[in-house]
Amino acid sequence: MKIIATIRKESLLLIRDPGGMALIFLMPLGLVIVMALIQDAPFRDYQETKLEVVFVDNDKDSLGKKIQNVFLQSPNIEFVQESDSNKARSVVRSGKYKAAIIIPAGASESLRKKNKQLIARIFANLGYPGASNDSTELPTANILVLFDPAIKINYKQALASAVEKVIANVESEWIVDQLQNQLRGNNSSKEKMKVDFSGVINVQQQYASKHTNENMVLNSVQHNVPAWTMFAMFFILFPLAGNFIKEREEGSMLRLRLISGSQFPVMAGKFLFYFGICLLQFMLMILVGIFIMPLLNLPQLGLGNNIIGILLTACSVAMAATGYGLLIAVFFRTPQQALSFGSISVVILAALGGVWVPVYVMPEMLQGISRFSPLNWGLESFNNLFLRDASTLTILPDVLKLIVFAMITLSISIFIHKSRTIS
Amino acid sequence: MNEPIVRIQSITKQYKGSSQPAINDLSLQILPGSVFGLLGPNGAGKSTLVMMLCGLMRPDTGSIHLLGMDTKEKGAAIRKRIGVAPQEIALFPTLTAMENLVYFGKMYGLDIHTINKRIADHLEIFGLADKSHKRVHTFSGGMKRRLNLIAALLHDPGLLILDEPTAGVDTQSRNILLDFLISLKEKNISIIYSSHLLEEAEKICTHIAIIDEGRLVTEGVPAALIEKHADCPSLESLFLKLTGKHIRD
Numbered sequence A: 001m002k003i004i005a006t007i008r009k010e011s012l013l014l015i016r017d018p019g020g021m022a023l024i025f026l027m028p029l030g031l032v033i034v035m036a037l038i039q040d041a042p043f044r045d046y047q048e049t050k051l052e053v054v055f056v057d058n059d060k061d062s063l064g065k066k067i068q069n070v071f072l073q074s075p076n077i078e079f080v081q082e083s084d085s086n087k088a089r090s091v092v093r094s095g096k097y098k099a100a101i102i103i104p105a106g107a108s109e110s111l112r113k114k115n116k117q118l119i120a121r122i123f124a125n126l127g128y129p130g131a132s133n134d135s136t137e138l139p140t141a142n143i144l145v146l147f148d149p150a151i152k153i154n155y156k157q158a159l160a161s162a163v164e165k166v167i168a169n170v171e172s173e174w175i176v177d178q179l180q181n182q183l184r185g186n187n188s189s190k191e192k193m194k195v196d197f198s199g200v201i202n203v204q205q206q207y208a209s210k211h212t213n214e215n216m217v218l219n220s221v222q223h224n225v226p227a228w229t230m231f232a233m234f235f236i237l238f239p240l241a242g243n244f245i246k247e248r249e250e251g252s253m254l255r256l257r258l259i260s261g262s263q264f265p266v267m268a269g270k271f272l273f274y275f276g277i278c279l280l281q282f283m284l285m286i287l288v289g290i291f292i293m294p295l296l297n298l299p300q301l302g303l304g305n306n307i308i309g310i311l312l313t314a315c316s317v318a319m320a321a322t323g324y325g326l327l328i329a330v331f332f333r334t335p336q337q338a339l340s341f342g343s344i345s346v347v348i349l350a351a352l353g354g355v356w357v358p359v360y361v362m363p364e365m366l367q368g369i370s371r372f373s374p375l376n377w378g379l380e381s382f383n384n385l386f387l388r389d390a391s392t393l394t395i396l397p398d399v400l401k402l403i404v405f406a407m408i409t410l411s412i413s414i415f416i417h418k419s420r421t422i423s
Numbered sequence B: 001m002n003e004p005i006v007r008i009q010s011i012t013k014q015y016k017g018s019s020q021p022a023i024n025d026l027s028l029q030i031l032p033g034s035v036f037g038l039l040g041p042n043g044a045g046k047s048t049l050v051m052m053l054c055g056l057m058r059p060d061t062g063s064i065h066l067l068g069m070d071t072k073e074k075g076a077a078i079r080k081r082i083g084v085a086p087q088e089i090a091l092f093p094t095l096t097a098m099e100n101l102v103y104f105g106k107m108y109g110l111d112i113h114t115i116n117k118r119i120a121d122h123l124e125i126f127g128l129a130d131k132s133h134k135r136v137h138t139f140s141g142g143m144k145r146r147l148n149l150i151a152a153l154l155h156d157p158g159l160l161i162l163d164e165p166t167a168g169v170d171t172q173s174r175n176i177l178l179d180f181l182i183s184l185k186e187k188n189i190s191i192i193y194s195s196h197l198l199e200e201a202e203k204i205c206t207h208i209a210i211i212d213e214g215r216l217v218t219e220g221v222p223a224a225l226i227e228k229h230a231d232c233p234s235l236e237s238l239f240l241k242l243t244g245k246h247i248r249d
Helices: A002-015 A018-047 A062-072 A085-093 A107-125 A153-184 A220-234 A237-250 A252-259 A264-296 A307-331 A335-353 A364-370 A374-386 A392-421 B046-053 B075-081 B097-107 B112-125 B141-153 B171-186 B198-204 B222-228 B235-243
Strands: A051-057 A077-082 A099-103 A144-147 B006-013 B023-030 B035-039 B061-066 B082-085 B159-163 B190-195 B207-212 B215-220
Touching: A002 A018, A002 A237, A002 A264, A002 B097, A018 A220, A018 A237, A018 A264, A051 A062, A051 A085, A051 A153, A062 A077, A062 A099, A062 A107, A062 A153, A077 A085, A085 A099, A085 A144, A099 A153, A107 A153, A144 A153, A220 A264, A220 A307, A220 A335, A220 A374, A237 A252, A237 A264, A237 A307, A237 A335, A252 B097, A264 A307, A264 A392, A307 A335, A307 A374, A307 A392, A335 A364, A335 A374, A374 A392, B006 B046, B023 B046, B023 B061, B023 B207, B023 B215, B035 B046, B035 B171, B035 B198, B046 B061, B046 B159, B046 B190, B075 B082, B082 B141, B097 B112, B097 B141, B112 B141, B141 B159, B141 B171, B171 B190, B171 B198, B190 B198, B198 B235, B207 B222, B207 B235, B215 B222, B215 B235, B222 B235
Parallel strands: A051 A077, A051 A099, B035 B190, B035 B207, B082 B159, B159 B190
Antiparallel strands: A099 A144, B006 B023, B006 B061, B207 B215
């Protein structure tokens, strides 16, 4: 009854505190939407590489066409045709385009000649009559790939290896073609066979987790909704610590100390109330992710299929956030101390936990430190559930860490509060 | 002879970082049914003594027995049987008078019917019945003081401890408060009344103790003390004689 009375009292205090209500519900709403919008472009940049490449085909033969055809089918490359090599170099140098591919004149012919010479020499070496063993050094065709110095290293590597792969394929096809020419000799009545290399070795791409939604990737919404929701949940310390210290300063806390034999109902009531508020925040943010984000041309938040795991994680994050808020509230004696330390510490824990930028883009040392942030435990758990469709057993270690963190902060809070009740 | 309701034996309390003890070897006894005035200038140690009587602060040395129980060991049990109106307005400003009192009543462990009845009775007595649904931050200083006292009375305590209950209130509110305290005296409820307002003390207290710099300066029945000091026609002149005229902060 005392706990319920405290919960009711806390709810009345919060309802009548417009600043606190805004901080609890509007601040995270704004944060999630703004951060998702801001980070949408960088996430797309990272996930959906769409590179505009200037293409200069001075060859005007099979090789140039082949390269062009292959890249035209790529969803990540967009070719911009250009006829002047110097102009292509100039636009890349100016940074207007990130890369250019220049196929020199006679590249196809040069490749053909080299292949023909190579096959002829192989046959001559095997003792085939009439095969030429000409080892004259033929000129090499240099296909030029130009890069803007500001291009991301992964784009550079991807484009260069894609060009090399196309050339290797063309080379293979032409070697087989030349091989057929050589073997056919003067018997031109035999049709040459069209060889398809695509089925020789198949590289199969799939996600490691069994039930993963194939379209689900770590996009701006998938990252920002759980990340900033947790940030907001940890910011519960603002109204929690603010009200707690205000009660201490105004004297109502003294009245409670004078009334109650045990301070447990007071602390438990506060804890349960703010725990509930954290869960409300979480549900609100999830609804924003599902219904509001698509209205802003952002991807819809995907939750995966493990609803129990999501509830478990949300509850454990709410417990950890409330426990931390309570600790800040009882430890510091003035609102200034509590709110300054509290907000800065949450910002640091959030940054280390991967709320601002995903942990995998952090330096190795920070990645190690991030494992100690409760926000990282929560975020990892949400990522496992939302993106990897993880089982409850998979997220259990992170959930347990959050619960242990909550228990420790809560125990210390009760100890400090009790020790200050009687001096 | 009646057993004392409060027995203070040689208590001393010194705050960390302070060069002087707040309470210095103080002994007192308070008999049941008395209105005991705890008087002293600012910084005399009255509030510290009140906190120790409630069991929220422990003396460094000596002992306090309240209602036959040691405050060091039975603080929680003592607090259930005493009502305390602290010097601070110990209320939630954004809650209404009713919401404050209902919450405190529940924290005392009372059932809702008892709470409602006692609230209605006390709001009527203290002239706040028509303000019960107004938020406390809209109240005047006098209204807050009256409500502060009601919150200490909800559980029907046998001993009431009041720390400066009339500080900063207007004459009308003071009058209501003092009349109520006199009515309690008639019901034989013990009151410890800490104040620096001597006129009030003279009006309602059956016994007084004057303390200064943590020490007991004098104690007894007000009239008898005045009579004992022939050159002091009033409690105020006696107080100034015993505690000095220099300003205290």
